[in-house]
Amino acid sequence: MRDMRIFDTNNTVVxxxxxxxxxxxxxTLLSLSGLIPSLFLPSPAAVxxxxxxxxxxxxxxxxxxxxxxxxxLRFAGGFGLAVLVGIPLGLLxxxxxxxxxxxxxxxxxxxxxxxxAWVPFAALWFGTGIGGPIMIIFAGAxxxxxxxxxxxxxxxxxxxxxxxxxxxxxxxxxxxxILLPSAVPSIIAGLRISAGLGWQSLVGAELIVAxxxxxxxxxxxxxxxxxxxxxAGMIGIGIIGLVIDVVLRRVxxxxxxxxxxxx
Amino acid sequence: MSRKxxxxxxxxxAALALWYVATSVTQMISPGRFPSPADTWAAFGQITGxxxxxxxxxxxxxxxxxxxxxxxxxxxxxxxPLGLWMGWSRKAEALINPVFLIIRPIPPLAWIPLxxxxxxxxxxxKILVIWFAAxxxxxxNAYAGVRNLDKTLIEAAQMLGTPFLTFVREILLPGASPMIxxxxxxxxxxxxxxxxxxxxxxxxxxxxxxxxxAQQDLYPGMILVGMIVVTLCGWLMTAAxxxxxxxxxxxxxxxxxxx
Numbered sequence: 001m002r003d004m005r006i007f008d009t010n011n012t013v014v015x016x017x018x019x020x021x022x023x024x025x026x027x028t029l030l031s032l033s034g035l036i037p038s039l040f041l042p043s044p045a046a047v048x049x050x051x052x053x054x055x056x057x058x059x060x061x062x063x064x065x066x067x068x069x070x071x072x073l074r075f076a077g078g079f080g081l082a083v084l085v086g087i088p089l090g091l092l093x094x095x096x097x098x099x100x101x102x103x104x105x106x107x108x109x110x111x112x113x114x115x116x117a118w119v120p121f122a123a124l125w126f127g128t129g130i131g132g133p134i135m136i137i138f139a140g141a142x143x144x145x146x147x148x149x150x151x152x153x154x155x156x157x158x159x160x161x162x163x164x165x166x167x168x169x170x171x172x173x174x175x176x177x178i179l180l181p182s183a184v185p186s187i188i189a190g191l192r193i194s195a196g197l198g199w200q201s202l203v204g205a206e207l208i209v210a211x212x213x214x215x216x217x218x219x220x221x222x223x224x225x226x227x228x229x230x231x232a233g234m235i236g237i238g239i240i241g242l243v244i245d246v247v248l249r250r251v252x253x254x255x256x257x258x259x260x261x262x263x
Numbered sequence: 264m265s266r267k268x269x270x271x272x273x274x275x276x277a278a279l280a281l282w283y284v285a286t287s288v289t290q291m292i293s294p295g296r297f298p299s300p301a302d303t304w305a306a307f308g309q310i311t312g313x314x315x316x317x318x319x320x321x322x323x324x325x326x327x328x329x330x331x332x333x334x335x336x337x338x339x340x341x342x343x344p345l346g347l348w349m350g351w352s353r354k355a356e357a358l359i360n361p362v363f364l365i366i367r368p369i370p371p372l373a374w375i376p377l378x379x380x381x382x383x384x385x386x387x388x389k390i391l392v393i394w395f396a397a398x399x400x401x402x403x404n405a406y407a408g409v410r411n412l413d414k415t416l417i418e419a420a421q422m423l424g425t426p427f428l429t430f431v432r433e434i435l436l437p438g439a440s441p442m443i444x445x446x447x448x449x450x451x452x453x454x455x456x457x458x459x460x461x462x463x464x465x466x467x468x469x470x471x472x473x474x475x476x477a478q479q480d481l482y483p484g485m486i487l488v489g490m491i492v493v494t495l496c497g498w499l500m501t502a503a504x505x506x507x508x509x510x511x512x513x514x515x516x517x518x519x520x521x522x
Contacts, residue, residue: 019357116463
């Protein structure tokens with residue numbers, strides 16, 4: 001009602017194309033007109049060209065694919081470690097009250113530390129190759145894993161727990177067969193948050209300490225005043241981040257659907 | 264005292280005791296890897312007294328907190344209105360959303376090299392990068408806040424011919440403010456993380472600069488002091504925003520109840 005009257009259409013796709021086209025047009029015009037030197041604001045076409053060029057030409061010790069590969073390897077390490085430690089610990093804390101009371105205050109004290117603030121210790125303890133960045137990704141990805149597994153375990157139906165306890169179910173089976181299944185939706189939601197934070201921490205770590213990886217490539221691009229390289233790196237980071245999220249969302253849908261059918 | 268508090272207190276005490284024993288008594292952890300309590304206290308004394316990395320502690324804190332506040336304010340003053348507009352107008356949403364979908368997956372920290380390339384290592388580059396970092400959550404949540412408004416309320420207001428400004432003040436803002444504040448909290452956290460990272464990459468003063476200098480000097484005591492101060496400042500700013508939120512939202516309920 002109170003919208004602009006210039007576009008006499010309600011078509012979302014058309015408006016979307018106009019918005020996107022306008023964005024690219026302004027960007028291109030600013031760059032090509034020389035209003036902003038193209039050294040600092042290359043045109044979208046130049047960035048795409050650089051992106052494609054970097055796919056099979058080496059820059060800062062490797063192609064874009066090499067750098068992304070190194071980054072994803074680190075990500076897999078840090079994220080995997082966070083999942084392997086965080087989820088079991090969260091479930092155990094959901095079952096054993098003493099463990100909960102012991103770990104919670106320590107965890108609360110540590111989790112307010114921004115992952116990026118771990119950079120100096122990570123570099124000091126594990127070096128700048130693969131160990132240091134993995135620790136920083138872990139620092140980012142660990143809290144959501146633990147918190148969501150813990151909260152999920154608390155969602156378990158008390159009647160189910162009572163019944164299982166009455167039948168003398170041992171602790172181990174209690175956790176794997178009652179707490180874990182009821183925690184799955186919460187855990188998966190946590191995994192997506194965790195992956196997002198982990199990927200973001202990785203980029204930060206690589207900007208500061210690494211000697212390979214997509215963040216390192218961008219820092220080198222910045223040092224060589226190659227704006228196209230920096231922007232190509234941002235595109236690469238965005239795409240991989242998006243792919244990780246889409247994959248986890250698919251996993252989430254698949255698991256929820258299967259549970260919906262089996263229930 | 265509850266069992267929880269007793270166990271929690273005992274755990275914290277045990278952790279601190281373990282820290283002291285492992286670093287100072289048995290030297291199980293070498294002082295080059297993790298500082299002892301005494302080292303940490305000495306580093307704290309150094310940075311508050313003679314200074315470290317181009318300034319005493321209060322200089323670094325003020326610099327970092329000022330930059331975060333500036334960048335955060337710029338981001339929310341641009342992001343929240345844009346989000347409200349996108350939530351209110353389907354056309355604005357259709358027009359802006361595609362651009363937004365492209366920018367959104369880029370993590371805030373990935374803007375740092377570009378900001379340095381454009382504006383160097385000075386304050387303007389930091390404010391720019393905080394703006395990018397804090398902008399996205401404030402837009403998304405303001406947008407979601409408008410979308411979750413009570414449809415009946417909007418239609419009733421329109422039927423009664425409520426003037427636009429009154430509508431914004433009486434319905435749009437109060438209704439969307441819980442979500443807006445959620446967005447502000449996320450924005451503030453993103454701002455703080457991004458600033459520390461940007462200062463780690465390059466700065467003259469600031470808490471990130473302290474961390475960076477301590478890392479290069481292999482000075483664990485100062486690293487720990489820097490981490491603690493970074494954490495405390497982030498926590499205090501989030502708490503201050505929480506106070507502002509409670510005030511703003513209590514005013515809303517009070518004003519609604521009074522009508």
